[in-house]
Amino acid sequence: MREIGLDDLVDIATGAAILGTGGGGDPYIGRLMARAALRETGPVKLTPLAELPDDAVVLPVASMGAPTVMVEKLPAADELSNAVEALCGYLGRRPTHLACAEAGGVNSLIPVAAAARTGLPLIDADGMGRAFPELQMFVPGLYGVKASPMAMSDDKGNRAVIHTVDNHWTERLARAATVEMGGSSTTALYAMTGKQAREFMVPGTLSLCAELGALVERHRATGDTAEAVAGRLGGRVLFTGKILDVERRTVGGFARGTAKLTDGSAELRLSFQNEHLLAELDGVPVATTPDLICVLDQQTGFPVTTEATRYGQRVTVLVAPCDPRWHTPEGLALVGPRYFGYDLDPVAI
Amino acid sequence: MRIGIDVGGTNTDAVLMDGDRVVAAVKRGTTRDVTGGIVAALEGLRDQLLQRPPATGSARAANGADGEGATLGDVNAVMIGTTHFINALVEADRLAPTAAVRLGLPATSALPPFVDWPDALVEAVSGRGYLCHGGHEFDGRLISEPDPDELRRTADDIRARGIRSVAVSSVFSPVNIEFEERAAEILAAELPGVPISLSHEIGRIGLLERENATIVNAALRELATGIVDGLSGAMAGLGITAPLYLSQNDGTLMGLEFARRYPVATFASGPTNSMRGAAALSGIGTCAVVDIGGTTSDIGILSGGFPREATTEVTVAGIRTNFRMPDVLSIGIGGGSRIHPDHRVGPDSVGYRLPEQALVFGGSTLTATDIAVAAGRAEIGDPSLVAHLDRGMVQAVLDRIADEVAEAVERMRTSPEPLPVVAVGGGSILLPDELPGCGTLHRPGNHSVANAIGAAIAQIGGEVDRIYTVAPDRRETVLDEARQEAVDRAIAGGAQPGSVRIVEFDEIPVPYLPGDATRIRVKAVGDLAIKELSTKGAGHA
DSSP states (O other), X not given: OOEEOGGGHHHHHHHHHHHTTTOSOXXXXXXXXXXXXXXXXXXXXXXXXXXXXXXXXXXXXXXXEOHHHHTTSOOOTTHHHHHHXXXXXXXXSOOSEEEESOSSGGGGXXXXXXXXXXXXXXXXXXXXXXXXXXXXXXXXXXXXXXOOSEEEEOTTSOEEEEOOSSHHHHHHHHHXXXXXXXXXXXXXXXXXXXXXXXXXXXXXXXXXXXXXXXXXXXXXXXXXXXXXXXXXXXXXXXXXXXXXXXXXXXXXXXEEEEXXXXXXXXXXXXXXXXXXXXXXXXXXXXXXXXXXXXXXXXXXXXXXXXXXXXXXXXEEEEEEOOOGGGGSHHHHHHHSTTTTTOOSOOOOO | OEEEEEEOSSEEEEEEEETTEXXXXXXXXXXXXXXXXXXXXXXXXXXXXXXXXXXXXHHHHHHOSSSTTOOGGGOSEEEEEOOHHHHHHHTTOSOOOEEEEEEEETTTTTSOTTTTSOHHHHHHTTOEXXXXXXXXXXXXXXXXXXXXXXXXXXXXXXXHTTOOEEEXXXXXTTTOOHHHHHHHHHHHHHSTTOXXXXXXXXXXXXXXXXXXXXXXXXXXXXXXXXXXXXXXXXXXXXXXXXOEEEEOTTSBEEEHHHHHHOGGGGTTHHHHHHHHHHHHHHTOSSEXXXXXXXXXXXXXXXXXTXXXXXXXXXXXXXXXXXXXXXXXXXXXXXXTEEEOTTSOEEEEEOGGGHHHHXXXXXXXXXXXXXXXXHTTSOOOSOGGGGTTSOHHXXXXXXXXXXXXXXXXHHHHOSSSSOOOEEEESGGGGGSOSEETTTEEEEOOTTGGGHHHHHHHTOBEEEEEEEEEEOOXXXXXXXXXXXXXXXXXXXXXXXXXXXXXXXXXXXXEEOTTOSTTEEEEEEEEEEOBOOOOGGGTTTTOO
């Protein structure tokens, strides 16, 4: 894929929801913003990671905040470009390319709108290869790329640039500023060189999203979507069954919960915090974060978000390997099972 | 006595009820103008009353005031569930030119009003969006102050363009209604006679969806006045002087004044009426209801006699909305469903052409109705025309229907707890007495007019749905205030004060937001305060 046009948005949204592993937020608003932008500007250029020159200036952009707010207080038209400009002003240089911070949910499409609005190409990559809830969870961060300086913008034209001692502090301060900005903000962060992006970003993920979305569409009638998606991701179908029980609670500002599935004999238990994080088959852990645990509706083949998971749904659960760099000790410290409060080692899938 | 009428896609059903008892019931074809079918159904009821044999003295004594010798003039209330308004939207017909005024600048400018509407509908309502200052944050802070001059300029443009209805939305108006009301005052002063619909009265959190529902409502308001006047006139023509109510999506009633203001609230009254009628007929208030019609089976869940509402967006005529709608799953199985060679049932249907196309009527299409007749479950048409059907095939198709309906019920349930299943509608003959995994199927008498009965028993409701900031020591006070407000709203809507009770109560902490933000949702309902016969006519022309 060399560019993203209007016809690609639905597939990218579907694919991003698969890589979102149940989280990442409803991509609807992101899709509308990308569509509105592309209608005005035409397609956005997509640069393969391998073609990035060493001295390119790459800038990931993302929305931050509560989904409940994002669906009510929609962003201002210039909010995206404001965040980019604020960071440029601070850095004293202009980006040559924009990027997705995560490939999942709303944040896979916001950068498409930002690229259209700023006239910059987008790189075909993201910083996670999936979706995670906190901004220090970023592959290039493992190799010393700093989230800071980070720029934020809000609907009113406020801009903030924060300079922090490490990526965890960026998350903390940005979260607090986001609340003051009315619960949602637009961010530009993790500025990096083309060389860094080539080495550390997760390659090809926007193309992958589009491809996965097209797979779902193509296999809808035949019902073997899950096999096709698992095959493309180098994973496997783990379980097919009916959801027997869903339990949810809000802990520390995050929606956590579990879903129990049965196929008549065996029982699969999924634990989630926005995203699916742990799968246990008859009590034995069989897949864990940071690997991908994706839930697809058996009938439609479409991904099911953790919020929409309900008793009685017929679903197929597939597992797929994450970017291998998440399995390093540093990666697991950021996004392994223990970080999310599960006292176990990651399981090889 | 009261009359309940439900207008469906194919049939208009009407019942005359005396208390809980069905005195008369009729089905008439739905007409394109809707009102014609309603009048025909009312005439049908009148004819049934006239044709009743004179009651003997003992029967009269035994039955008491059961409607013997009654006329339509003795009716105390008429409740109608209508498809007038949803039809008008789906057909993009008779919609008023409408403006959407949104208060939210500088926020929200990335996605203006009408952003995700089908082009044909934007055109049909001559849709024009205006972005103005105003709006609140999630916690009640201001985004910006509304600007009266900006609103007056907006009104000038609306007037100049000949737009005849206005929808006002403001960011987080479910949290704070002040700006929508202030804007409405200014716009009303500038645009006398132009109806103004406010989003906080129509939808919930989710700006685009709430705004869309409000625009749809606004576009239907001219039509609502016409329809309401037409129905009132038709009633008067039949000698009915009783007050007229329309039934709403949630199973409660609205008076005519309310119907003129909120036509969108009638959109999903059909499935709701079926479900509530099923509960009344079976005496089971918490159950799954399967309503099988000609083309689809609609499955919903009742809790305490009221339908569970959809929590996500509902798309109507290609427009995403979020107003109160029952959570209904429709599958393509009905009496008119075509049977395919591999025993698949539907989703295609012969629909209203069943009387020509089904085998039992001499047609050439194998339909679900033919299967039911072949299996001896129903006597429709000429059974000899399906006698040749292979027994094994007939059973396989029936099993398939039962399995698919059972699976749909399964998908609607929220827990593995046993849940009784009640089947209503003409197509319920397709189901066996035992539904796989669901136990005995309840199929109450009069099930084919359950929807009209649901309309006749509808009550008056009041609702509060808002995000509150709840300080720890204030929780009980806040909850009490919310409950009282819901009760007051029901009474203001016409409920008998002593009969109002809380039927739904939700307290949901809103994740990712500080300050103990909590969404509180309370629904109160009570019996309609009906004027007794002795006061008949008072206040009515």
